[in-house]
Amino acid sequence: MAKIGVILCTCFGEIGRVVDLESLKTRLEADPAVDFVTIRDSLCLPGDAARTQALIHERGIGKVILGACSTYGKMEFVRLALAREGTDVRTVRAVDLREGCAWVHGKDPEGASRRAANQIEMEIALLQNRRDSKDVAIRMQQEALVIGAGPAGLSAACGLARLGFKTHLVDRGSAPGGLLNVITKTFPIDEPGPEKIKNLIDETGRNSLIRFYGKTKVSAVKGYAGDFKVSLAGPEGNTALRVGAVVLATGARVLFPQGLFGYGKVKNIITQMEMERRFATGAASCKTAVFVQCVGARNSERPYCSTICCPLSLKNAMRVMDENPGAKAYVLHRDIMTPGSVLEAYYRKALQKGVQFIRFDADRPPEMRGKDQVSGIEVFDTISGVSRTLETDLLVLSTPFIPDPDATALARMLNIPVDKYGFYAEVYPIHPVETRNDGIFICGTARWPVASDQAIAQGEAAAMKAASFLGKEDLSALTMSRVPGGKLGHAVADAAACTGCGNCVAVCPYEACRLQRTGNRSVSRVIKVRCKACGSCVSVCPNGAMQMPEQNYRAVGEMIRRAFREVR
Amino acid sequence: MLGQVKQKAKEILEKKEADGVLGLRKGLFDVIHPHVFTSPTEIDTLVLEPKWLFAKMARAILREKPQAWRLAVIVRGCDERAIVELVKRNQIDRERLLTIGYACDGDQAKACLCSRPYPQKLDAGSAVEGVDPLADERVKAYLEGDAGKRMEMWVAQLKRCIKCYGCRNSCPICVCVPCKLEDDVWVERGVIPAEMISFQLIRAFHLSDTCVACGACQEACPVGIPLMTLQLSMREALKKDYNYEAGLDANRKSPVLFDFSKEPRPGQAVPDWVDSMGKKP
Amino acid sequence: MSAERGNVKILVFACRWCGLIGADGAGRKRIELPASYRVIPVDCAGYVEPDAVIRALASGATGVAVLGCHVGGCRFNDANHPALKRLELLRTLLDTTGIGGRRLLLGFGTAHESHQYAEMIVDFHRELEGLPSMASWLHMAE
Numbered sequence: 007m008a009k010i011g012v013i014l015c016t017c018f019g020e021i022g023r024v025v026d027l028e029s030l031k032t033r034l035e036a037d038p039a040v041d042f043v044t045i046r047d048s049l050c051l052p053g054d055a056a057r058t059q060a061l062i063h064e065r066g067i068g069k070v071i072l073g074a075c076s077t078y079g080k081m082e083f084v085r086l087a088l089a090r091e092g093t094d095v096r097t098v099r100a101v102d103l104r105e106g107c108a109w110v111h112g113k114d115p116e117g118a119s120r121r122a123a124n125q126i127e128m129e130i131a132l133l134q135n136r137r138d139s140k141d142v143a144i145r146m147q148q149e150a151l152v153i154g155a156g157p158a159g160l161s162a163a164c165g166l167a168r169l170g171f172k173t174h175l176v177d178r179g180s181a182p183g184g185l186l187n188v189i190t191k192t193f194p195i196d197e198p199g200p201e202k203i204k205n206l207i208d209e210t211g212r213n214s215l216i217r218f219y220g221k222t223k224v225s226a227v228k229g230y231a232g233d234f235k236v237s238l239a240g241p242e243g244n245t246a247l248r249v250g251a252v253v254l255a256t257g258a259r260v261l262f263p264q265g266l267f268g269y270g271k272v273k274n275i276i277t278q279m280e281m282e283r284r285f286a287t288g289a290a291s292c293k294t295a296v297f298v299q300c301v302g303a304r305n306s307e308r309p310y311c312s313t314i315c316c317p318l319s320l321k322n323a324m325r326v327m328d329e330n331p332g333a334k335a336y337v338l339h340r341d342i343m344t345p346g347s348v349l350e351a352y353y354r355k356a357l358q359k360g361v362q363f364i365r366f367d368a369d370r371p372p373e374m375r376g377k378d379q380v381s382g383i384e385v386f387d388t389i390s391g392v393s394r395t396l397e398t399d400l401l402v403l404s405t406p407f408i409p410d411p412d413a414t415a416l417a418r419m420l421n422i423p424v425d426k427y428g429f430y431a432e433v434y435p436i437h438p439v440e441t442r443n444d445g446i447f448i449c450g451t452a453r454w455p456v457a458s459d460q461a462i463a464q465g466e467a468a469a470m471k472a473a474s475f476l477g478k479e480d481l482s483a484l485t486m487s488r489v490p491g492g493k494l495g496h497a498v499a500d501a502a503a504c505t506g507c508g509n510c511v512a513v514c515p516y517e518a519c520r521l522q523r524t525g526n527r528s529v530s531r532v533i534k535v536r537c538k539a540c541g542s543c544v545s546v547c548p549n550g551a552m553q554m555p556e557q558n559y560r561a562v563g564e565m566i567r568r569a570f571r572e573v574r
Numbered sequence: 575m576l577g578q579v580k581q582k583a584k585e586i587l588e589k590k591e592a593d594g595v596l597g598l599r600k601g602l603f604d605v606i607h608p609h610v611f612t613s614p615t616e617i618d619t620l621v622l623e624p625k626w627l628f629a630k631m632a633r634a635i636l637r638e639k640p641q642a643w644r645l646a647v648i649v650r651g652c653d654e655r656a657i658v659e660l661v662k663r664n665q666i667d668r669e670r671l672l673t674i675g676y677a678c679d680g681d682q683a684k685a686c687l688c689s690r691p692y693p694q695k696l697d698a699g700s701a702v703e704g705v706d707p708l709a710d711e712r713v714k715a716y717l718e719g720d721a722g723k724r725m726e727m728w729v730a731q732l733k734r735c736i737k738c739y740g741c742r743n744s745c746p747i748c749v750c751v752p753c754k755l756e757d758d759v760w761v762e763r764g765v766i767p768a769e770m771i772s773f774q775l776i777r778a779f780h781l782s783d784t785c786v787a788c789g790a791c792q793e794a795c796p797v798g799i800p801l802m803t804l805q806l807s808m809r810e811a812l813k814k815d816y817n818y819e820a821g822l823d824a825n826r827k828s829p830v831l832f833d834f835s836k837e838p839r840p841g842q843a844v845p846d847w848v849d850s851m852g853k854k855p
Numbered sequence: 856m857s858a859e860r861g862n863v864k865i866l867v868f869a870c871r872w873c874g875l876i877g878a879d880g881a882g883r884k885r886i887e888l889p890a891s892y893r894v895i896p897v898d899c900a901g902y903v904e905p906d907a908v909i910r911a912l913a914s915g916a917t918g919v920a921v922l923g924c925h926v927g928g929c930r931f932n933d934a935n936h937p938a939l940k941r942l943e944l945l946r947t948l949l950d951t952t953g954i955g956g957r958r959l960l961l962g963f964g965t966a967h968e969s970h971q972y973a974e975m976i977v978d979f980h981r982e983l984e985g986l987p988s989m990a991s992w993l994h995m996a997e
Contacts, residue, residue, distance in 0.1 A: 077871070078879045105882025106875075106894065110973075117890025124893050423932055433930075442932055494898050505750050507663035512831040513901075515932030521664065526637055528664045540931035541902025545938070546831060548780055549750035550757070554902070562895065563759035566911050569893040570864045717951055722987055725953025729991045760910060770992050771913035775948060779905050782944050807951040808944055830944060833936035834926070846925050847971070848939060848963040850946070850956075851978055 009041035010133055011067045012126065013058065015049045015074035017104055024108035026119040030073075033123055033573070039130050041067050050080040055087035062093060069097045069133045073126055075104035096138065096492075096556075101129050120573040127571065131564035137555035139495035141484045142534050144232040147250035149174065150472055151236055153224055153416065156184020158450025158461035158468075159255030160206040165469025166253075167215040171476055174247055175210065176238060178412065180220045182207055184257050186458060188279075190286045193321040193457075194352045202458055219245070223412070227252070227419055230535040231445030232481060251445045251472040254430060255465060256416060258407040258451040261308075263301050267372075267403055273379035275401045278315065281322050285329075292333060292400040295326040296383050298372060299339040303406035305368070308427060312406030312455040316343045319404055320356040326400075327359060336362045336396055338372050338385050365389050374401060407455040421517050422446055429454055439468040443516070444486055447472050483534035495556040496537035497544060499530040503551035506530065510543035510552050519543055575676055576622055578698035579648060582674045584614040586646045592672050596628050596635065597621075597648035610635065610645070622648070622676065625686075627790050629656035629746035633665050646672040652686075652788035654693035655821025656746035659784050662824055665749055677701045686789050687713065687802075694822065707787075707806055716803045729770065734797040737768040741801055742777060744794035747784050754780075774804070782808040783828035786821035815839045863983045865892035865976070866911040867920045868903045872930055873966040874922035880969025888973060889980045892920070899923070900963065901934035905945045908959060915993065918983045920960040922972060928965065935963060955986060 012034055016022030031043045042065060048054055049072060062070055070093075075081060081100035089095045103122050111118035148171060152163045155177035163175040181187070186199030200207070210216050222240035229235040234252055238245040260279055263269045269277075274292075276284070284290040297319040303312050316339070323335035337356075342363065344353045357363070365388050366372055372385035375395065384395045409428035417424050422441045423431040430448040432438050439447050449464035450456065456464070487493040499510070499519075506528030510519040518536035521528040530552065532543070543552045550559055583595045599609035600621045608631060611617055632647050639645075649657065654675055660666045675693030680702045683691035687710055692701035707713050716727060742748045742755060754760045754776060761772045768774070778801075787809065791801040812818045816829035816837055829837035834844050869875045875896055881888065897903060900923025908919045921942055929935040939961065946956030962975045 076875070076879050076882065078876060102879075102882075102894075105879045107882075109882040109885055110888040111890045112885065113887055114890050121890050121893065128893065128895065442930065503750075503752055505663070505665070507665075508827070509663075509831060512827050513934075513937050515833075515934045526641070538931055540899040540934040541897065542899070542931075542934045542937060545902055545904035545941070549752060549754055557897070557902075559907075560759055562907055563910060565895055566866065566907065566914050566916075569866055569895075569911075570915060721950075721953045721955060723953075724951075725987070726991070728952045754906065760906060769913055771954070772909055775909045775913075775952070776906050779909065779945055779948055782948065804948075804951065807947050811944060811947045830940040831937055833933040835933075844926050844939075846927060847965065847968075848926060848961055849971075849975060850943075850959070850961040851975070851982065853974070853978060 008068055010039055010069045010071060010130055011041050011062060011065055012043040012071045012073065013049065013061070014043065014045045015072065015103075016045060016047050017075060018047050021074070021103045021108045024112055024115050024118045025103055025122045026115065030119065030123055030126070034126065037127070037130065039134060041065060049074050049084050050087075055084060055091050059088055059091035059093050068094065070099070071126060071129050071133065072098065072100045073103045073122065074100060076100075076102040076106055079105055097133065097136075099129050099133060101125050123573045124569055124571060127568045128565040131568050132557065132561045135558060135561035135564055137558060139484065139498065139555045140534075141482045144230075144481045144483065144486065144535060146232045146476060146479060146481055147234070147248045148172070148476060149247070149249045150251045150253065150476060151176065151234070151247060151249040152253045152255060154184065154255035154257055154450070154452065155179070155182035155210075155218065156255060156257050156450060156461065157186060157203050157206070157458040158257070158452075158465040159184070159253070160203055160210060161462040161465025162253045162255055162447075162449060162469040162472070163216050164206055164209045164213070165466045166473055167209075167213045169469075169473045170215070171473060172215050172217075174217050174219065174238075174249065176219045176222045176224060178221065178223050182210060182218060182220075188286070189282055191321065191325065193317045194348055196321075203462075206462070224416060224419070230533060231443065231475075231486065232535065234445065250476045251447065252420070253447045253449065253465075253468045253472055254413070254416065254420075254452055255448075255450045255461075255468070256413040256452040257410060258413070258429070258455065259410045261302050261405040261408045263403045263405050266301055267298065267374045267401065268376070268380070269403060272374065272376050274399060275374065275380050275403065277403055277405055278318055278322065281402050285322075285325060290326065291330055292326065293330070294334045294336070294396070294398040295323065295400045295402060296336045296338060296396055296398040297323055297402045297404060298383070299337065299404045300368075301403040301405050303404075304340065308406060308408070310406065310427065310455070311343055313343070314455060314457045315404035315406070317349055317352060317457065319402070320344070320352055320361065322402065323361040324356055324359050327361070334362070335360075336364060336398070338364050338366055338383070340366060340368060364394070407451050410452070413452050420446060439464055439471055445475055483537070486535060487538060494539040495554050496534045496539055497532050497541070497552055497554050499532060499547075500551045500553070501529045503549060504529045505549065505551070507548060509546040509548065513542045513546050515540065515542065575699040576620070579622060579674055579676055580617050580620050582697050583611065583617050583620060583646065583648065586672060586674070587611070587614045587617070592644040592646035593639075594635075594643075595646045595648065595674070596632055598623075598626055620648075625650065625682065625793075627653050627656060627744075627746050627788055629653055629660055629666075630749065632657065632671060633660055633749065636666060636670055641670075644670050644672065646674060648674045648676065649693055650676065650678055651690050651692045652688065652786055652821075653746075654695065655690075655786035656788055658821045658824045659747050659786055660749075662827060663747075663749075663784075668824065674698070688787065688789075707802075708810065713800075713803050713806065716800060717807055731799045732770045732774050733767050735767040735770075735774070735799060736797060737766050737773070738796060740794035740796060741791035744790040745781070746788060746790060747781060747786070778804045778808075781805060783812055783818070783830050784820050785809060815842065861984075862988075863889070863891045863917045863980055864915060865918050865920055865979060865983065866916045867892045867894045867922060867976075868897055868900070868907070869894055869922040870900045870924060870935075871896050871898060873924035873928065873964060874900070874972075876966035877922065877964065877969045877972035880967065881973035884969065884973075886970065886973040888976050891980055892976060899929065899931050899934050899938075901929075901931060901938040903938060903942070905941055908942070908945060912954065912958065912989070913993070917986070917989070918958040918960060918979060920962060920976070920979060922975075923963045925963055925965050939963060954989060954992065957982060957986065
């Protein structure tokens with residue numbers, strides 16, 4: 007069996023003064039599995055990686071153990087450096103003797119030395135028993151799919167097309183634009199909704215790389231990142247596509263305040279969308295308009311702020327006053343959320359115009375007055391400490407964005423996680439437009455309530471991320487994942503031993519296991535690209551037919567046996 | 575009840591709803607043995623005693639026969655549950671199997687300490703109320719009380735194991751070839767009694783969410799180890815936490831395979847930080 | 856029955872995200888830990904099969920710790936949920952037999968709270984010291 011080389015690092019004494027590396031060296035040299043043991047002062051300084059690679063090359067060994075600092079210390083860096091020197095780092099294993107050993111057992115050098123010896127011997131067992139997963143190359147499709155043609159989706163599609171990728175833009179509506187299509191005036195400069203995205207829509211029409219499918223939904227997605235096989239169902243029948251990346255820009259819908267504040271029972275109590283409709287059809291005349299914020303939001307069921315309702319109320323309140331000279335407008339709020347200089351200026355504009363703001367507390371919401379139609383609203387003003395009753399003939403309720411049921415169905419189809427409110431889950435905190443699944447990107451209100459300017463920005467971000475994904479030409483199942491150090495391997499089922507019980511199929515978080523019928527039995531098969539090597543399938547397999555070759559059960563069993571071997 | 579079962583079996587064969595009926599036959603010299611009855615006249619030799627589980631046999635028979643061949647099985651409650659578990663694990667094709675279910679009587683239920691002595695599809699006999707095994711004093715001694723004393727009792731029992739593999743062989747759910755209990759990475763080979771922790775606990779845990787409390791393991795054990803008792807606390811935990819009982823619903827896989835949104839623990843909040851010692855936030 | 860004091864051996868399965876980063880953090884803070892444990896890094900707590908825990912106990916480990924990411928924080932789409940459920944079920948079995956579910960520590964938390972991980976190891980070690988010996992389970996012949 008191929009021998010193993012061991013390189014121990016003293017880390018200029020950080021490890022060396024606690025762990026007895028000389029005795030460790032003597033002990034390991036006596037192990038028939040070990041080819042050589044050498045002690046160095048550092049492995050991470052300039053020139054060290056080249057020295058290490060030279061030594062490995064000279065001794066002609068393929069398996070190396072580095073006894074040094076932790077992966078998050080310097081070992082990941084060292085392995086990358088070695089890879090650049092030409093070492094096959096899949097068989098270079100790092101054992102943490104610093105953060106995980108010397109630095110936590112400073113007062114017990116004997117214990118630390120025993121631990122170090124055991125941990126290195128466990129790693130030897132791993133290297134002796136590990137196997138390599140068979141890799142499979144991915145033919146990265148150079149086309150992208152954008153689902154949803156609102157501001158986010160339009161922006162994403164344009165971004166991708168500008169970089170030269172053929173993009174399929176799908177929307178369940180007949181034309182692009184999404185919610186903006188029905189907004190006659192937007193904040194902060196009152197331009198009509200479609201104006202905001204006119205340039206993007208024009209570009210979509212002009213750029214031949216973008217193909218728009220109206221009144222179309224995604225009916226099925228098979229395959230895997232880099233090669234998604236998508237079925238679209240549209241007015242002209244079904245279309246089959248093969249795309250490398252998918253951008254979800256499916257938007258959100260607005261909550262109906264059923265049962266709140268008399269909505270649905272008492273006349274002239276409406277939602278913001280219905281207010282917009284009244285403006286559009288010239289039916290927005292009133293003497294007084296009262297806007298209530300945070301209806302159905304920032305409560306225990308939906309403890310989030312929906313971002314746009316405050317600017318929205320400012321806009322509609324000012325519009326009511328503009329279109330109805332002499333009319334009064336009140337905004338009943340818990341906080342006015344208008345971040346940034348533009349929106350702050352917008353708020354001051356509303357104040358100067360004479361929109362009145364009354365603050366209430368969550369545990370004492372305003373109460374509607376009126377039987378057949380609204381006549382007033384009683385609110386406890388927390389700033390003055392006085393309860394006031396406002397006469398009004400129009401009550402507008404600001405309700406939050408909630409996930410669209412089509413979006414939820416898509417999430418299930420693509421098997422991507424959603425957060426506890428049902429919005430697509432990003433990889434928090436530093437990959438805001440990416441999901442846990444490779445090749446699938448998210449932007450816009452489907453991800454989180456935002457205004458259209460944010461949606462457009464996120465669309466661009468998603469396009470960039472998708473483009474950089476599509477640009478990876480020599481991707482394989484093993485190199486697919488963004489995981490530092492690469493994916494461990496992929497699980498593989500021994501067809502002869504597999505009983506077809508389906509436990510792996512049930513437990514896999516990526517639906518990477520499938521049952522295939524062979525003769526009169528079913529046998530599990532792993533879709534290598536989908537597998538992320540989490541190992542769940544291995545731990546639920548009743549007889550060990552499913553294994554992770556790089557850390558198979560023989561390796562683990564041997565590691566367990568050696569863990570507490572006597573060290574004198 | 576025997577008459578009802580015979581009647582049903584004859585009908586199934588006459589109407590060709592199945593090609594064979596698996597049950598017990600009283601044959602030559604009154605020897606009772608499992609048999610696949612293929613003609614209605616044979617049914618006259620059918621008997622229902624003693625307790626015999628056919629689930630695993632049904633699986634083996636169906637594998638030998640061509641795809642179109644259908645089998646009817648005469649089952650008690652536990653046997654039907656075992657079949658449901660085998661169906662869940664794709665070992666038996668539901669389309670190829672029929673059951674003729676009959677109820678056990680009160681004495682049988684007491685002897686097996688069975689909480690559900692009747693199949694869900696009951697064709698003969700009337701169901702009697704089950705017995706709660708956890709109320710039995712002998713069982714309680716092995717599950718409750720001082721941990722140290724309990725450990726002594728279990729060790730005393732398990733060290734009599736002669737590693738005959740009777741428990742594993744007779745268990746209707748155990749079908750794996752190869753089996754971990756024969757792999758020296760998991761269980762030391764050539765050691766009698768069987769390595770107590772690895773052999774016994776690996777076997778018991780593999781059955782944690784799939785044991786149907788049929789008692790076959792206990793009945794097969796030549797030294798009388800209370801094997802069924804070993805499973806009871808895990809069965810109880812699954813019932814309490816997920817309202818799950820193995821062998822009842824062929825469409826519900828073990829809740830332990832799914833995350834908390836698909837298979838939650840109703841009434842129990844799962845903390846963000848989990849520390850089984852209970853000290854962390 | 857003699858106690859395990861002085862003879863504590865803990866096998867730790869730590870996931871390389873929250874588990875190992877937590878352990879790393881403890882090292883950086885120079886928090887002193889007993890040298891009674893050995894670590895097997897895994898990609899996810901979901902990889903830890905109950906049989907490996909059982910095997911560890913059968914090989915003489917006093918206790919086994921499985922350290923993973925907090926519920927809701929698993930980078931493998933909540934693969935730690937089934938892991939948690941499975942291992943809690945194993946604790947039930949360990950309790951039944953008198954071995955004691957306390958020998959299996961389940962610590963699923965957040966990476967940057969490394970002092971919590973460190974405390975868990977120290978507390979676990981102390982707790983195991985007080986448990987009765989498992990020698991009778993490990994001796995086969997009379």
